[in-house]
Amino acid sequence: MTETTPSPNTGFTRIRVDAFEDVPEQPGARKPDPILVVESLTRRFGGLMAVDVDHLEFQRGAITGLIGPNGAGKTTLFNLLTGFDKPNTGTWSFNGRPMRGLSAHKVAQAGMVRTFQLTKALSRLTVMDNMKLGATGQTGERFFPSLVRSRWRGQEKAIEERAEALLERFNLHHMRDEFAGALSGGQRKLLEMARALMVEPELVMLDEPMAGVNPALAQTIIGHVRDLAADGLSVVFVEHDMDVVRTVSDWVVVMAEGRVIAEGRHASIVTNPEVIDAYLGRHHGTPLDPAEQERQLAEAQAEIEAELEAEERAREQEGA
Amino acid sequence: MDWESIFSNTLESAIGRDAMVFALAAIGLNLHFGYTGLLNFGQAGFMAVGAYGVGITVVEFDAPLWVGVIVGIVGAVGLALLLGLPTLRLRADYLAITTIAAGEILRFIFRAAEFRDFTGGSNGINGFARDFTNANPFNGDFELWLISFSATQMWYLTVGWALVLLSVLLIWLLTRSPWGRVLKAIREDEDAVRALGKNVYAYKMQSLIVGGVIGSLAGMMLAISARSVQPDNYGTPTTFFAYACLILGGAATIWGPVVGSMIFWSIMAFTENLLRQLVENDHIPDSIMSGVQVGQVRFMLMGLGLALLMIFRPQGVFGDRREIALTTR
Numbered sequence: 001m002t003e004t005t006p007s008p009n010t011g012f013t014r015i016r017v018d019a020f021e022d023v024p025e026q027p028g029a030r031k032p033d034p035i036l037v038v039e040s041l042t043r044r045f046g047g048l049m050a051v052d053v054d055h056l057e058f059q060r061g062a063i064t065g066l067i068g069p070n071g072a073g074k075t076t077l078f079n080l081l082t083g084f085d086k087p088n089t090g091t092w093s094f095n096g097r098p099m100r101g102l103s104a105h106k107v108a109q110a111g112m113v114r115t116f117q118l119t120k121a122l123s124r125l126t127v128m129d130n131m132k133l134g135a136t137g138q139t140g141e142r143f144f145p146s147l148v149r150s151r152w153r154g155q156e157k158a159i160e161e162r163a164e165a166l167l168e169r170f171n172l173h174h175m176r177d178e179f180a181g182a183l184s185g186g187q188r189k190l191l192e193m194a195r196a197l198m199v200e201p202e203l204v205m206l207d208e209p210m211a212g213v214n215p216a217l218a219q220t221i222i223g224h225v226r227d228l229a230a231d232g233l234s235v236v237f238v239e240h241d242m243d244v245v246r247t248v249s250d251w252v253v254v255m256a257e258g259r260v261i262a263e264g265r266h267a268s269i270v271t272n273p274e275v276i277d278a279y280l281g282r283h284h285g286t287p288l289d290p291a292e293q294e295r296q297l298a299e300a301q302a303e304i305e306a307e308l309e310a311e312e313r314a315r316e317q318e319g320a
Numbered sequence: 321m322d323w324e325s326i327f328s329n330t331l332e333s334a335i336g337r338d339a340m341v342f343a344l345a346a347i348g349l350n351l352h353f354g355y356t357g358l359l360n361f362g363q364a365g366f367m368a369v370g371a372y373g374v375g376i377t378v379v380e381f382d383a384p385l386w387v388g389v390i391v392g393i394v395g396a397v398g399l400a401l402l403l404g405l406p407t408l409r410l411r412a413d414y415l416a417i418t419t420i421a422a423g424e425i426l427r428f429i430f431r432a433a434e435f436r437d438f439t440g441g442s443n444g445i446n447g448f449a450r451d452f453t454n455a456n457p458f459n460g461d462f463e464l465w466l467i468s469f470s471a472t473q474m475w476y477l478t479v480g481w482a483l484v485l486l487s488v489l490l491i492w493l494l495t496r497s498p499w500g501r502v503l504k505a506i507r508e509d510e511d512a513v514r515a516l517g518k519n520v521y522a523y524k525m526q527s528l529i530v531g532g533v534i535g536s537l538a539g540m541m542l543a544i545s546a547r548s549v550q551p552d553n554y555g556t557p558t559t560f561f562a563y564a565c566l567i568l569g570g571a572a573t574i575w576g577p578v579v580g581s582m583i584f585w586s587i588m589a590f591t592e593n594l595l596r597q598l599v600e601n602d603h604i605p606d607s608i609m610s611g612v613q614v615g616q617v618r619f620m621l622m623g624l625g626l627a628l629l630m631i632f633r634p635q636g637v638f639g640d641r642r643e644i645a646l647t648t649r
């Protein structure tokens with residue numbers, strides 16, 4: 001089967017073979033060419049099993065959406081895979097190379113770069129310096145060579161050119177000499193993504209790249225994510241908005257309470273009773289159609305808001 | 321009122337021994353705190369290691385002064401490794417706790433009676449500066465306008481300020497480079513730097529070592545200029561004076577620690593001389609303040625001044641207000 005997707009940024013139509021054609025839509029499904037393979041990975045916080053993944057593969061060159069309710073363990077999984085946290089048990093390999101025990105910077109050097117749910121702009125560095133920092137193998141970043149400018153000037157220039165191009169692409173070029181701390185929330189998300197690309201990764205892991213940005217910018221970011229895959233990168237991204245997940249991901253992995261409970265194309269995921277259970281709780285009766293789902297969510301939201309207001313009022317009265 | 325002596329003492333302090341020593345100590349701290357975000361509260365410990373490295377090597381082992389200097393520097397590198405290895409992987413506050421404790425532990429060891437044969441206990445060490453004094457090319461007093469220094473003073477001030485300039489040059493070269501960029505990024509958010517493939521631990525260690533070695537030079541210059549090592553010169557207040565100098569001048573700026581130290585010590589001299597004369601000439605009655613309280617009151621004024629500085633110019637003399645504004649966001 002072939003699939004044609006209009007790429008919003010380039011206007012070209014991308015034609016590619018569907019790598020997931022023969023992949024069964026079930027947790028732990030084998031992929032034809034996995035870039036990242038996870039094996040019996042667990043992470044426990046006290047009595048809480050935050051991550052408990054038996055087997056999980058991420059397909060090379062694909063955009064994989066990782067979804068799941070709050071507290072499902074998505075960020076913890078990212079932390080484990082990128083060396084920011086240590087698992088209790090388990091192994092994983094990237095490009096066939098075992099990664100367990102590697103420190104975070106080694107993981108990044110290996111070509112697996114992540115962004116953070118809470119954006120980490122380096123505030124008192126300029127946007128340009130943020131970008132240049134991302135380049136690896138810099139002579140000028142070693143202590144003694146750093147003292148002699150002629151040793152690193154040429155490389156710095158090349159890095160700067162690459163950064164300029166990326167800033168242009170991410171529409172941040174006009175901010176290049178501003179402090180990153182002066183950027184808006186959305187611009188910081190863009191910067192973090194662009195900066196990650198300076199590392200020249202093979203796999204980018206984006207933790208909620210569109211959280212808290214306005215819908216227009218979210219569309220832009222979606223375009224960027226697509227472009228990454230078009231450039232041959234593999235992408236894993238965490239996202240709560242199902243519309244976004246539907247439009248961007250080739251494959252969706254669903255986590256709940258630390259486990260992978262479902263895998264598949266978006267269409268099969270949204271009708272999967274396990275997934276609906278995970279999002280709406282166990283005891284809701286029959287599977288819901290999207291409209292009903294929406295209505296129930298709105299109801300729940302209204303309830304929560306009413307509760308919050310009541311609390312607020314109570315607090316005000318206490319204060320008075 | 322003898323205004324001329326007030327001003328001449330103030331000017332001499334601006335370029336005098338304390339200004340020079342604390343400029344060096346603050347330059348080291350600037351690399352730690354200003355550029356890397358490392359809270360080193362044990363700079364006095366690095367200074368002590370430099371001072372005792374020279375003192376013990378020269379007096380107890382009869383080695384020439386330059387060997388003592390090398391021992392002091394190697395000692396500072398060792399102290400940085402000792403403090404950094406266990407703590408630099410942890411959150412920033414652990415380094416702060418460890419360094420403040422280590423500084424005090426060192427001071428107590430150096431002044432302990434048990435080690436008197438090596439360290440001179442609470443009396444310290446004397447008689448190690450002969451090589452330095454013998455090399456003095458100056459003779460006769462030096463006079464310029466209101467300032468006058470003896471030949472001995474001229475010699476250690478020349479050497480000391482030359483070290484200050486060399487250290488400034490080193491920091492300038494380092495911080496304008498990609499290496500310095502990594503340090504500043506670590507100060508902002510070390511996890512982000514890790515995620516970009518940098519060995520944050522190694523950079524923090526390098527920063528701790530370089531700043532600590534500059535701190536040890538400060539200790540050596542203090543010892544050599546006083547021709548004596550006194551353990552109580554290397555207590556925690558010394559570290560905090562260096563911090564005051566740094567913040568006064570502006571952290572994460574090239575000249576901030578140097579100018580900060582010059583301002584700090586000239587304010588100290590000015591307030592002391594002014595208060596003393598005011599008391600002596602009965603402009604301040606004894607019921608408010610007596611001559612012996614001048615020392616304490618000038619610290620109060622200094623504290624007040626620093627508090628005002630933090631309110632009206634939190635970035636220090638050289639700092640960039642925009643940067644400070646960003647940290648509160």
Ligand SMILES: Nc1ncnc2c1ncn2[C@@H]1O[C@H](COP(=O)(O)OP(=O)(O)OP(=O)(O)O)[C@@H](O)[C@H]1O
Binds near residue numbers: 068069072075
């Ligand atoms: N350092 C920690 N110490 C203790 N518990 C933790 C820690 N980090 C995460 N947890 C717990 O582990 C579980 C998974 O958290 P995680 O942040 O991975 O969820 P998530 O899927 O990313 O959620 P969200 O969608 O809200 O970002 C949560 O119950 C959380 O409270």
Ligand SMILES: [Mg+2]
Binds near residue numbers: 074075076117207
């Ligand atoms: Mg999360």
